[in-house]
Amino acid sequence: MTSILFDFYQPNLNAVPCRPKEYDVSSLQPTSVIITFHNEARSTLLRTIVSVLNRSPAELIEEIILVDDASPNPQDGSLLDKIHKVKVLRNDKREGLMRSRVKGADAASAPILTFLDSHCECNTGWLEPLLNLVSHNRTHVVSPVIDVINMDDFRYVAASAELRGGFEWNLVFKWEYLSPPDRRDFAKDPTRIIRTPIIAGGLFSINREYFNELGKYDVQMDIWGGENLEISFRVWQCGGTLEIVPCSRVGHVFRKQHPYSFPGGSGAVFAKNTRRAAEVWMDGYKELYYAKVPLAKAVPFGSIDDRMAIRERLQCKPFKWYLKNVYPDLKVPQLMVVRQGSIQQGHRCIDTMGKSVYRTAEPAQVFQCHGAGGNQDWSLTKEGQIQHDDICLSMPASLFIGAPVVFQSCDQASKWYFNKDELIQSQDKPGFCVSATPDSNDLVFAICDQDDYLQKFEFD
Numbered sequence: 281m282t283s284i285l286f287d288f289y290q291p292n293l294n295a296v297p298c299r300p301k302e303y304d305v306s307s308l309q310p311t312s313v314i315i316t317f318h319n320e321a322r323s324t325l326l327r328t329i330v331s332v333l334n335r336s337p338a339e340l341i342e343e344i345i346l347v348d349d350a351s352p353n354p355q356d357g358s359l360l361d362k363i364h365k366v367k368v369l370r371n372d373k374r375e376g377l378m379r380s381r382v383k384g385a386d387a388a389s390a391p392i393l394t395f396l397d398s399h400c401e402c403n404t405g406w407l408e409p410l411l412n413l414v415s416h417n418r419t420h421v422v423s424p425v426i427d428v429i430n431m432d433d434f435r436y437v438a439a440s441a442e443l444r445g446g447f448e449w450n451l452v453f454k455w456e457y458l459s460p461p462d463r464r465d466f467a468k469d470p471t472r473i474i475r476t477p478i479i480a481g482g483l484f485s486i487n488r489e490y491f492n493e494l495g496k497y498d499v500q501m502d503i504w505g506g507e508n509l510e511i512s513f514r515v516w517q518c519g520g521t522l523e524i525v526p527c528s529r530v531g532h533v534f535r536k537q538h539p540y541s542f543p544g545g546s547g548a549v550f551a552k553n554t555r556r557a558a559e560v561w562m563d564g565y566k567e568l569y570y571a572k573v574p575l576a577k578a579v580p581f582g583s584i585d586d587r588m589a590i591r592e593r594l595q596c597k598p599f600k601w602y603l604k605n606v607y608p609d610l611k612v613p614q615l616m617v618v619r620q621g622s623i624q625q626g627h628r629c630i631d632t633m634g635k636s637v638y639r640t641a642e643p644a645q646v647f648q649c650h651g652a653g654g655n656q657d658w659s660l661t662k663e664g665q666i667q668h669d670d671i672c673l674s675m676p677a678s679l680f681i682g683a684p685v686v687f688q689s690c691d692q693a694s695k696w697y698f699n700k701d702e703l704i705q706s707q708d709k710p711g712f713c714v715s716a717t718p719d720s721n722d723l724v725f726a727i728c729d730q731d732d733y734l735q736k737f738e739f740d
């Protein structure tokens with residue numbers, strides 16, 4: 281057969297150490313494949329579906345759910361539901377890929393969801409290693425290596441597997457080389473699973489119940505973009521794992537531009553989606569994004585209450601944890617931090633007392649200085665927050681003289697001027713300062729007084 285459709289790429293599997301890995305198909309959970317599309321070429325859409333059906337063990341494919349996101353010609357999709365296992369849903373109006381995928385996921389019945397773009401070719405043996413991981417590890421979210429289908433002649437070209445997903449502070453997804461230790465491991469065993477800070481987003485498998493529990497997608501995002509960062513932050517910060525499986529390979533047509541419109545303009549849509557991801561998941565680090573893309577600040581992003589509620593319900597970790605544990609290779613500009621060190625008054629230092637997250641405000645304290653950083657290490661940010669991990673020094677809720685100054689989540693915390701005269705002054709309530717107390721370790725609110733030694737703190 282010579283048509284593009286059926287002339288599939290045949291990898292030299294003997295050259296790849298994946299082949300000997302046999303999977304006991306009966307031990308794997310089946311999947312619903314979800315493909316959303318808007319105005320996709322019929323040939324590429326069909327190539328995707330045929331490759332799924334031809335290259336997967338039949339018992340592992342429960343169904344293929346196509347979500348036609350209001351393509352101008354309804355027959356692009358409707359003609360396909362004659363195909364065995366294919367179900368077609370259609371949006372009356374354009375919703376974008378996030379709401380379309382959620383619609384597909386809500387209609388799915390298999391225990392595992394596998395999302396694909398509408399212009400893919402699944403390669404031999406692509407599915408088993410994905411399902412093997414997800415079937416046995418409910419919180420693992422896994423992607424294949426994404427090979428390249430040449431956009432000029434639709435040839436299938438193998439891509440390097442030594443890549444993972446990342447980003448810079450403009451929050452645009454990028455492929456990047458593995459970190460040096462991962463590269464060494466990969467050289468020893470090229471079938472080894474790769475942990476990735478971000479998934480490319482279009483192609484992955486996830487346990488269906490886990491997808492629902494985690495909050496699906498942010499359905500207030502539109503059209504395209506930002507959702508891959510959002511789901512990646514969410515998976516990692518809320519206790520899951522993102523992986524790329526080198527033995528699973530799927531080709532994808534990488535296009536130079538989007539063959540569809542963005543109502544409102546692509547820049548504004550991308551900025552809105554990205555802001556929603558940043559505002560919900562990045563804590564104070566979102567300022568690094570705004571510093572890089574100042575125009576984004578002018579783009580309204582709607583309410584994020586529902587998404588914050590998910591973060592709260594799942595007790596997800598701060599972005600700082602993600603940077604330290606998942607993406608330590610990302611360079612974090614120091615821009616936000618004006619000064620860093622201990623905040624000292626005589627032999628006493630402001631001290632978190634060992635907590636790293638305060639869900640409710642609690643009285644701030646000083647403790648004997650130990651000079652070892654740790655709980656006594658503070659940053660003064662450019663905006664005026666006094667910060668340690670995700671907790672900040674903040675004004676009391678009721679403002680009376682002697683009310684306790686508190687520690688609370690930096691999202692809600694107030695800002696300060698920490699001037700050269702060594703007073704920590706409220707930005708919102710000028711004239712009010714932080715004061716130590718002579719016979720306890722509490723910090724309290726007081727009227728600023730240059731001559732009161734209890735109000736003098738030193739950043740060392």
Ligand code: UDP
Pocket residue numbers: 315316317318319320349374375376377380396397398399482503504535538539540
């Ligand atoms: N898509 C969609 N609705 C939209 C935009 C995109 O259903 O409003 C589909 C699109 O047809 C494709 C997938 O979402 O199957 C991802 O989009 P695309 O391939 O353009 O993104 P890329 O791979 O270029 O990042």
Ligand code: MN
Pocket residue numbers: 397398399482532533
């Ligand atoms: Mn695509």
